[in-house]
Amino acid sequence: ASPSAPKIRVGVLKFGTVNWELDTIKHNKFDAANGIEVEVVYFAGEDATNVAMLAGDLDVIVSDWLWVSRQRSEGEDLTLAPYSTAVGAIMVKNVSPIRGIPDLVGKKIGVAGGSLDKSWLLIQGLARRDHGIDLGKEGDVVFGAPPLLSEKALSGELDAVLNFWHFCARLEANGFRRLIGADDAAKALGASGPVSALGYVFREKWADENPDAAMSFVKASAQAKKLLDESDAEWRRLAPVVRAEGGELEVLRDRYREGIPKRPLAEEERDAAKLYEILAELGGEKLVGEARQMAPGTFWAALKT
Amino acid sequence: MQPAGAAAPLKVDIDEKTFRSAEGVTIVALRGLSFEVRQGEFACLLGPSGCGKTTTLRILLGLDRQFSGSYQLPEGGSKRIAAVFQEPVLLPWRTVEQNIRLALPPRLRDKDLDWLFDILGLSAMRSLYPSELSLGLARRAALARAFATEPAILFLDEPFASLDERTADKLRRLLMTVWAARPTTALMVTHNLREALLLADRIVVLSPRPAHVLGIFDVGLPRHLREAPSLDHLVSEFHKRFSDTV
């Protein structure tokens, strides 16, 4: 990068999935090619990146659109550019007798991310609509930290686990299968296609002041995604960053590729708004605050043209 | 070993007792200290300040085991020991009365102690905490504790210091009563020669540190005859024998 290239501070989890993409950008110098310099700041937890963003320490983080919408409706000028549509899923062991949602009744289900997790709400909504089952009450639900729940699923203490997508992918490589994904639930509840659960989040003010830099960053990201979509060699290079090998790496690779957003932004935004209403219904004020509609501008307007 | 029931004496035979101070100074407190007190006898330890009297009592009380030599406590009925320490050592978080009752064996805990409080002038102080007592009152409470336990062996370390003469006299009489009421072997440290001559059967005179026995003074006179003039006589007799020490 030339010394005058605008610097963009991106906060990520060091072992998180976003870092795979950023590492690809840095390694292949996609940032320099687009006239920017990406500075990666590592954090140990997702909440840490959120705090850092609100504390004004970073230009870009990755978070979900629901969070962005809620922050927007409370006055923060955050906005987002789609990053990935990959979402969590309920996983059960290959040999498990659980075949569908009704089989979950009375089973011990681990749920990562707490009772207001988006995936959990959607799957609950589906269960209620299609099967008349209140999973929250009729299942033996345990909330907990994602790595702990994964471990507990492996050891057999949990009958099923709803976890974030990369935990699911690793489970898949270790004898688990998907029972139902949050994307399936979203579609069943009315979404027309995959919605980016996660996006690059930044302040509108920053984007307005640095429109080229912001746009260049999105471009660099797209280039990296393209490379990751097409090159298995790049994945082999990434293996130490991903901390996976063999079958596990392949599953992670495939799921990652499936999660690359491909739809026009306007479509995604429309589906997101629809999902928001559903979620507002399911999660209530606790989840969304007082706003019953997704905050306008949650998706970065500049990408629509 | 003596046949049970025989009157075994209190026998002290300490070769040496050495302290090592925290700063590394070595202090020989006792060397070659040996004496006997017959059962039921009242003995006094007399010796200069810092010579090792308290150290001797602590060894006999079993509170200090790091010495060379041996000792033997007199055989008696209850083997109950009572001690009046040189400082009162009352539990500050218990009232005077609680402090005294606590020292009693459980079966005596509810015993009537009014007479004792009365004699000691503590009746009004039963519910006070030790920090609310004058030093003299605290000493009296410590004496009350020792007397109340009806001991078979009684160790007293300057029990009547910091008391006015009148009170001290009253308490000496009380001590005699308690001691005479049952077969009690008593060993008392004092700096007051007249007191020793008034109370003791024998006086063990100690040398300056390291303490050993300089001589033993047997007070032949029966106690009821130890009035002022004969006491004066005893004092001068004592001074004749231990002219250069006390």
Added chain:
Amino acid sequence: MQPAGAAAPLKVDIDEKTFRSAEGVTIVALRGLSFEVRQGEFACLLGPSGCGKTTTLRILLGLDRQFSGSYQLPEGGSKRIAAVFQEPVLLPWRTVEQNIRLALPPRLRDKDLDWLFDILGLSAMRSLYPSELSLGLARRAALARAFATEPAILFLDEPFASLDERTADKLRRLLMTVWAARPTTALMVTHNLREALLLADRIVVLSPRPAHVLGIFDVGLPRHLREAPSLDHLVSEFHKRFSDTV
């Protein structure tokens, strides 16, 4: 207010001092206690145990402000006060020597104290901690502390209790030397009448609690004449005046 340099006395005028114990008992320690000690005079307080002597000293030392009445300290050069408490009150975490030097005003901290340690028999104990002293030695250390400060006012609460006669005598002489060396007003509590008659210019005799002054005994005799026979005479004279009290 007196003109500067004039010999203002130590004036005590306490209407009442009442304690309320933790258990709610009210104890009147002093009532209508008033006496004077002229500047440079040596006075003794004599009174039964628990009457309120220590309480009086504590008030004069400024340690207890909850009383009604007033007092006035004598005017003097340095106004430096020294006190020997009834218990030694040495800092357990400092050696004997450190304890003594700490009490000195900074300019005197490095003063030569060998003579003092010598007289008090503490030379071998300079580096010991208070818990390694016998009670008598600890008292001597507390005395050394008071004497070393060259005070203008000296308060002593039974300084010679738990010392053998020989040591006590030596220390009494030392006290006289210290007191005479500079204009010092001294007030000493004691239970020992002979000691009081030997040392004091006047003896303030107190009643049992609540303490008030029963009478004042002026010892007319010059100090160098207070030998055994004339002391005996003083004792009987004192007893004649205060027949029913001491």
Added chain:
Amino acid sequence: MTAEFGPDNARPSPRRARMVSRGSGVALPAASAAASLLALCLLWGLAAGMWPSRAFPPPLEVWRVLLKEAASGDLGFHLAMTLWRVAAAYVVAMVVGSVLGVLLGMHRRADSFFNPWLVLFLNLPALVVIVLAYIWFGLTEAAAIGAVAVNKIPNVVVTMREGARALEPRYAEMATVYRLGPLDQIRHVLVPQLQPYFAAASRSGIALIWKIVLVVELLGRSSGVGFQIYLYFQIFDVAAILAYTLAFVAIMLAIELLLVQPLERHATRWRRRSA
């Protein structure tokens, strides 16, 4: 340590002091606590007014959230769950920690052997203990409480050990001479001397336990204040976080003022009050 009334007053004017009556019933502490809380709220309100920020809501907003959560019953439920866990872990940690601490403080040999273990357990991060507990004993209540207790025990041990080391030997000697039974020795000699250490371990203990309970609930429980706080943290609702926190603090404060302080005043009434 205040020497304000030392005898160093230069003017030889007569000193006068009037008797002061000591009226220390229950009214005074209550009034002072109320004044204190009011002052705190005022300060908070002022600060929140001066630097308005979503991360620092004013007291009234927190109060509103508190009422809402209380009305919905959530507050009561989660608070009760947390309190029960705190109480259980507290009892376990104080009992085990006090016994171990006193034993170590009294036995120099054992202490020098077990001290490295103590340092290890003292410095094991809560995360490690909690995760191991959940892994071994399952995602159960017992594992949660046990993990919290294990986190706190070393702290209690360290404090009580200092207390045991500072014991006055004369009282133990008196007890030996007068042959006090073991129970009497503990009750009348040991416990009163350890009281200040126990009070210190206890106060900072409850606080530490509650903080660890929060982590435990975050990592593997489905109820409790910690669970709720984390939930609200994810949507960055600081007012709700503070509402839950303050509800717990209020209960602690009530226990402190109504139970602990009167008890403590009673237990230490023997101490000479400074004039």
Added chain:
Amino acid sequence: MTAEFGPDNARPSPRRARMVSRGSGVALPAASAAASLLALCLLWGLAAGMWPSRAFPPPLEVWRVLLKEAASGDLGFHLAMTLWRVAAAYVVAMVVGSVLGVLLGMHRRADSFFNPWLVLFLNLPALVVIVLAYIWFGLTEAAAIGAVAVNKIPNVVVTMREGARALEPRYAEMATVYRLGPLDQIRHVLVPQLQPYFAAASRSGIALIWKIVLVVELLGRSSGVGFQIYLYFQIFDVAAILAYTLAFVAIMLAIELLLVQPLERHATRWRRRSA
């Protein structure tokens, strides 16, 4: 409290006791610490052998990870960052906490006013303080250390306050009478009496601070042991978590054995050793 040699021996046989030489140099503590650590490792190895689990790796595996992380320089870097934060927060918390604690312990009136504030700060979850600090002061080192100190100060206050309450008034009175200067009073009268409380606050203090530093690093730092531990937690690499933990514990242990214990032995040498 052991009355093993009370005078209650029923047999009137002569009692004998030999003088015991007290050789307590440095060799003994070192040997005992080594034996202790060895025993711990053995126990751990045995347990890990009996219940093999990914969550409970044997000591050798942890040792291997430790060496690897050390060789890569990561361990050294993160450890240094954490140690510096712990040290800074420790100094701040102990100084501020001790001063406040002693003042509150001595002034009953101030204490009863500020006690509710203390209870509040004592029970504020670390999370709340840390997030507020980061939001207000940015993700800076100062905010991190300040947040940790604020978490720890109330604990120090509570312990030192107990110490100040238990002060022996006679020593202060002696100091007043002999007009010791303020510095002398603090150094010779106050500090020695508070030493056991300081030791307790200090030991459990370092441990608590390190635990909060872990959280601080998790929530907003890009270095330090806490950062690493949490990273490894996400991929559930318990061996690495333990390696980092034990590296810190080892340093604490070294400080304890080489610095704190000799100092403490020196500071408390005046205590009458029980025979």
